[in-house]
Amino acid sequence: MLKRLGEKLLRLYCHPDFQEDILGDLEEYFRVNSSEKGEAYAERKFLVDAVMLFRFSLLRENWLSQKLIQTTMVKNNFKMAYRSMMRQKFYSFLNLTGLAIGMAACIFIAIFVKEELSFDKHFEDSDKIFRIAGNLKFGDNVFNLGFVPDPMAKTVKEEFPEVENAARTRGDATILVSYNNNYFRQSNITWADQEFFSIFSIPLLRGDRNHLLDEPNTVVITESTAKKIFGSEDPLNKVIRFNDELDIKVTGVIQDIPDNTHFKYNMFVTMLNRADARQNMWLSNNFTTYVKLNAKESKATVDGRFPDFLMKHFAEQVNQMMGIKLEDAVASGALAATYFLQPIEDIYLYSNLDFELRSGGSIENVYIFSIIGFFILLIACINFMNMATARASVRAKEVGIRKVLGSLKSQLINQFLMESILSSFIAAIVAVIMVTLLLPSFNTLTDKQIVNPIFSMTGLWPYLLISTIIIGALAGIYPAFVLSSFSPSKVLKGEVTQGKKAGWMRNILVVIQFSTSIFLIIGSAFIYSQLDYLQHKELGFNKDQILVVNETQLLGNQLQAFKTELERNPLVESVSVSGFIPATNTYNDSPFLAENATSADEGVSLQIWYVDQDYAKTYDLKLADGRFFSKEFASDSTSMVLNETAIRRFGYTENPIGRRVKSLSGNNSYTIVGVIKDFHFRSMTEEIQPQVFFLGNSPDNLSVKFKADMTNEVLATTKASWDSFSGGKPFEYDFLDQIFADSFKNQIRVKTIFSVFAVLAISIACLGLFGLAAYVTEQRKKEIGIRKVLGASMATLLTLLFRSFTFLILISAVLAIPLAWWYMDGWLSDFPFRVDMNPLIFIGSALGTLFIALLTVGYQSMTAARRNPIENLRNE
Amino acid sequence: MKKFQLGEFEEIVLLTVGVLFGEAYGVSIKEDIEKRLNRKVSVGALQSALRRMEKKGFLVSEFGEATSERGGKRKRYFKITALGKKALEYNIQTRMDLWKQIPDVAFEFKIC
Numbered sequence: 002m003l004k005r006l007g008e009k010l011l012r013l014y015c016h017p018d019f020q021e022d023i024l025g026d027l028e029e030y031f032r033v034n035s036s037e038k039g040e041a042y043a044e045r046k047f048l049v050d051a052v053m054l055f056r057f058s059l060l061r062e063n064w065l066s067q068k069l070i071q072t073t074m075v076k077n078n079f080k081m082a083y084r085s086m087m088r089q090k091f092y093s094f095l096n097l098t099g100l101a102i103g104m105a106a107c108i109f110i111a112i113f114v115k116e117e118l119s120f121d122k123h124f125e126d127s128d129k130i131f132r133i134a135g136n137l138k139f140g141d142n143v144f145n146l147g148f149v150p151d152p153m154a155k156t157v158k159e160e161f162p163e164v165e166n167a168a169r170t171r172g173d174a175t176i177l178v179s180y181n182n183n184y185f186r187q188s189n190i191t192w193a194d195q196e197f198f199s200i201f202s203i204p205l206l207r208g209d210r211n212h213l214l215d216e217p218n219t220v221v222i223t224e225s226t227a228k229k230i231f232g233s234e235d236p237l238n239k240v241i242r243f244n245d246e247l248d249i250k251v252t253g254v255i256q257d258i259p260d261n262t263h264f265k266y267n268m269f270v271t272m273l274n275r276a277d278a279r280q281n282m283w284l285s286n287n288f289t290t291y292v293k294l295n296a297k298e299s300k301a302t303v304d305g306r307f308p309d310f311l312m313k314h315f316a317e318q319v320n321q322m323m324g325i326k327l328e329d330a331v332a333s334g335a336l337a338a339t340y341f342l343q344p345i346e347d348i349y350l351y352s353n354l355d356f357e358l359r360s361g362g363s364i365e366n367v368y369i370f371s372i373i374g375f376f377i378l379l380i381a382c383i384n385f386m387n388m389a390t391a392r393a394s395v396r397a398k399e400v401g402i403r404k405v406l407g408s409l410k411s412q413l414i415n416q417f418l419m420e421s422i423l424s425s426f427i428a429a430i431v432a433v434i435m436v437t438l439l440l441p442s443f444n445t446l447t448d449k450q451i452v453n454p455i456f457s458m459t460g461l462w463p464y465l466l467i468s469t470i471i472i473g474a475l476a477g478i479y480p481a482f483v484l485s486s487f488s489p490s491k492v493l494k495g496e497v498t499q500g501k502k503a504g505w506m507r508n509i510l511v512v513i514q515f516s517t518s519i520f521l522i523i524g525s526a527f528i529y530s531q532l533d534y535l536q537h538k539e540l541g542f543n544k545d546q547i548l549v550v551n552e553t554q555l556l557g558n559q560l561q562a563f564k565t566e567l568e569r570n571p572l573v574e575s576v577s578v579s580g581f582i583p584a585t586n587t588y589n590d591s592p593f594l595a596e597n598a599t600s601a602d603e604g605v606s607l608q609i610w611y612v613d614q615d616y617a618k619t620y621d622l623k624l625a626d627g628r629f630f631s632k633e634f635a636s637d638s639t640s641m642v643l644n645e646t647a648i649r650r651f652g653y654t655e656n657p658i659g660r661r662v663k664s665l666s667g668n669n670s671y672t673i674v675g676v677i678k679d680f681h682f683r684s685m686t687e688e689i690q691p692q693v694f695f696l697g698n699s700p701d702n703l704s705v706k707f708k709a710d711m712t713n714e715v716l717a718t719t720k721a722s723w724d725s726f727s728g729g730k731p732f733e734y735d736f737l738d739q740i741f742a743d744s745f746k747n748q749i750r751v752k753t754i755f756s757v758f759a760v761l762a763i764s765i766a767c768l769g770l771f772g773l774a775a776y777v778t779e780q781r782k783k784e785i786g787i788r789k790v791l792g793a794s795m796a797t798l799l800t801l802l803f804r805s806f807t808f809l810i811l812i813s814a815v816l817a818i819p820l821a822w823w824y825m826d827g828w829l830s831d832f833p834f835r836v837d838m839n840p841l842i843f844i845g846s847a848l849g850t851l852f853i854a855l856l857t858v859g860y861q862s863m864t865a866a867r868r869n870p871i872e873n874l875r876n877e
Numbered sequence: 878m879k880k881f882q883l884g885e886f887e888e889i890v891l892l893t894v895g896v897l898f899g900e901a902y903g904v905s906i907k908e909d910i911e912k913r914l915n916r917k918v919s920v921g922a923l924q925s926a927l928r929r930m931e932k933k934g935f936l937v938s939e940f941g942e943a944t945s946e947r948g949g950k951r952k953r954y955f956k957i958t959a960l961g962k963k964a965l966e967y968n969i970q971t972r973m974d975l976w977k978q979i980p981d982v983a984f985e986f987k988i989c
Contacts, residue, residue, distance in 0.1 A: 019924070019928065021940075021950050021951055021953075022902070022903065022940070022950065022951060022952060022953035023903065023920075023924055024948070024950055025903075025943075025947035025948065025950030025951060025952060026902070026903035026904050026920065026924075026947075026952075027920065028946070028947045028948040028950060029904045029946060029947055030904065030920070032946050050919075050920045050921065053919055053920065053921035054920060054921040054924060054925075055921070056921055056922075056924070056925035057925070058925045058928045058929045058932070059921075059924055059925055059928055
């Protein structure tokens with residue numbers, strides 16, 4: 002497409018003698034480029050070269066002067082376009098603003114969609130790389146995991162001929178890293194196999210790709226991390242210290258991982274440092290495993306090999322650990338495991354497994370935003386058409402004169418088309434300026450880092466260029482035909498009346514505009530109310546006035562002393578040591594059995610939290626029954642506190658206290674001492690799962706509940722006592738309400754995007770309506786004059802003018818409401834806790850739109866109705 | 878002498894046409910300059926330089942064979958003319974003269 006455009010362009014201006022060999026050269030470059038850098042690049046390059054070949058010495062002889070003669074008419078057209086724009090500055094302004102805003106919105110959506118679709122495609126052979134995922138069913142517990150057992154990678158590589166390479170990663174940790182006694186709180190640390198860097202072609206800046214992680218205590222870091230820790234020093238072979246206990250050597254520096262990747266790691270520690278990576282456990286799924294196949298078509302073959310593979314490798318351990326035969330368990334439906342491959346290119350947009358590495362992408366969003374973008378542009382184009390026909394009466398005399406002087410219909414069509422293409426170019430330029438100015442806010446809103454999306458080599462400019470021409474032509478074609486078909490004798494006599502047909506067309510256009518606007522308004526209203534509901538729902542725990550100190554494990558055996566000192570502070574109400582913090586999405590689950598359960602498949606998967614005796618007090622957790630852990634009971638090491646959901650799942654609803662729960666192997670058994678009321682310990686967008694508290698040592702965090710309004714004092718005193726115990730290690734903290742607010746980031750983003758587009762849609766539509774109202778009142782000017790002379794009141798006239806618009810908007814509402822109902826119902830069903838489908842929101846949105854629309858029409862109608870009838874009836 | 882005037886880029890193109898004797902057409906000239914001089918050459922600049930010099934009479938050109946990777950379009954091979962050779966000689970001569978005229982003192986770089 003671009004190539005053909007380039008060729009056309011060159012043939013247009015280039016000297017005919019030179020065309021053949023230059024085009025031949027360009028063709029050669031095209032072949033080379035498309036094999037080296039891909040077809041898309043080559044097409045762009047072709048067009049760029051064709052444009053850049055516009056040089057004086059290569060032009061047709063006398064091309065410029067000849068063109069000038071031919072362009073006299075074109076120049077006249079431009080002049081007319083300019084004059085008609087200037088004559089009605091206000092309308093032109095409305096027109097261009099609407100189109101420019103519409104285009105800018107569309108460009109943003111295009112940038113967003115392009116970015117979303119580009120995920121993970123930057124790796125070499127990205128279509129041959131897959132992640133192994135599994136659907137596991139275990140009694141009533143269902144897991145969809147992107148994690149598989151530790152021996153999986155090794156075994157599939159050995160047994161499946163299609164698998165060329167396999168590598169694992171595990172974890173996404175935050176660890177205190179130090180170098181030369183400078184401490185850094187480093188996040189996004191993972192553990193990876195040496196093969197990881199053979200599968201993923203992440204550019205290596207320092208180090209040997211074949212020996213990055215093949216020895217214990219080695220780490221590969223990203224460029225920006227290297228800069229942060231080492232400054233200008235060469236990081237290679239330097240030793241950094243993890244958590245003040247483990248020395249690790251830097252064996253490689255890679256380029257920062259591009260933002261459009263489904264994982265985001267800054268450090269890759271060798272998997273050899275993890276004992277759990279070689280324990281050959283088939284029954285626990287903890288390792289993200291990537292495989293590279295010999296061809297992307299082999300996916301089906303590999304998927305087909307998994308069932309036999311499962312029987313071969315899992316049976317023995319299932320028998321050992323759970324005392325059942327795998328065949329029987331699978332046959333009875335108690336146990337099911339299906340492993341399959343996911344193309345990595347699809348992970349971000351399509352994969353929706355539990356505990357996904359990076360959430361946020363969804364193909365539904367890509368579709369819905371593309372559709373919204375299309376409709377916003379459509380609304381803007383419709384404005385353009387409606388305004389052009391609305392101003393027809395102004396242009397009618399011009400058309401008449403031109404026709405009388407011998408202008409052909411085709412010349413008039415050309416003229417009007419050119420006018421609209423010109424306007425569309427002006428709008429495009431304004432839109433590009435808007436996009437450039439708003440790009441930083443867009444990046445903040447969408448959490449992306451996009452620079453120069455339009456004018457880079459891979460930017461959107463060719464599409465923008467082509468769409469601008471198409472938009473101009475599409476928006477202009479209808480008015481061009483309408484205007485050019487005026488009969489000169491009629492218009493010169495002053496009879497500009499439009500047939501019923503044109504009015505019908507306009508009505509449809511207006512209905513499309515307003516249905517879209519109403520849909521978007523309902524959508525934002527629902528998203529808004531759902532979020533509001535989630536943010537203010539009763540959590541079951543107290544999130545305010547809690548300070549969470551991080552990395553407290555660094556204090557070692559001083560931690561208890563630190564806690565005691567904090568407790569002595571009168572501003573502090575309670576202190577608890579536990580690495581398990583509500584709303585932080587900690588995962589740590591394992592199945593347990595009720596005391597009378599006989600088979601492993603009756604297991605209930607519990608979220609296990611290790612806490613101390615002060616946990617319930619610090620977080621204000623309410624007890625439904627029994628007691629929380631206490632220092633007075635020495636036996637508490639074998640006690641457990643369950644939440645209500647867990648009690649229900651075990652079937653212990655009557656008198657749960659004192660009953661027992663055993664581990665899957667049956668070796669350990671615990672007594673229930675308390676039942677805690679269900680609280681939202683994880684994201685509000687998830688169901689509350691069965692949960693168990695054990696008394697245990699989990700020294701990663703310390704939570705301080707303090708008295709209200711003493712935030713700064715508490716922070717200062719806590720830091721002071723930290724410094725006295727920690728010996729210079731950095732004081733890292735969060736406030737729980739902040740953590741909680743951050744957990745809504747994605748939803749807030751969708752909400753903002755939706756409301757922005759809703760506001761844009763309704764404003765562009767109203768700009769159009771304003772123009773249309775001008776048209777209609779202009780048309781009915783004489784009618785209004787006569788009615789007024791005959792004694793019609795202001796109110797009667799306004800009703801008359803409002804009636805048709807009200808009707809159109811009601812039709813739009815009837816169309817939009819069922820669609821919005823269907824869409825919002827689907828959207829809400831993703832939330833276990835959600836607002837009802839409140840009909841008031843639908844009615845309110847429709848009425849609101851009607852109100853805004855009538856306000857827009859009102860100005861025109863009021864002026865028309867108040868005008869002296871003489872002015873309306875006089876015809877000069 | 879105004880008639881032998883050559884720009885820096887023109888001179889390089891002219892020399893390269895000479896180097897690639899018999900094989901000098903758009904793509905090969907561009908590749909050769911890019912490889913030897915390690916600089917990017919735009920198609921537009923190259924083509925306009927070639928046609929300019931052909932007009933001045935430093936180069937002549939003729940069509941060659943058509944190949945399929947060129948979409949059936951013929952190549953245009955360039956050759957240096959006698960006038961082109963003179964222009965090159967004149968250019969190189971004037972530069973050498975200038976070079977020789979530089980006093981030795983001008984090249985005594987010392988760290989003061």
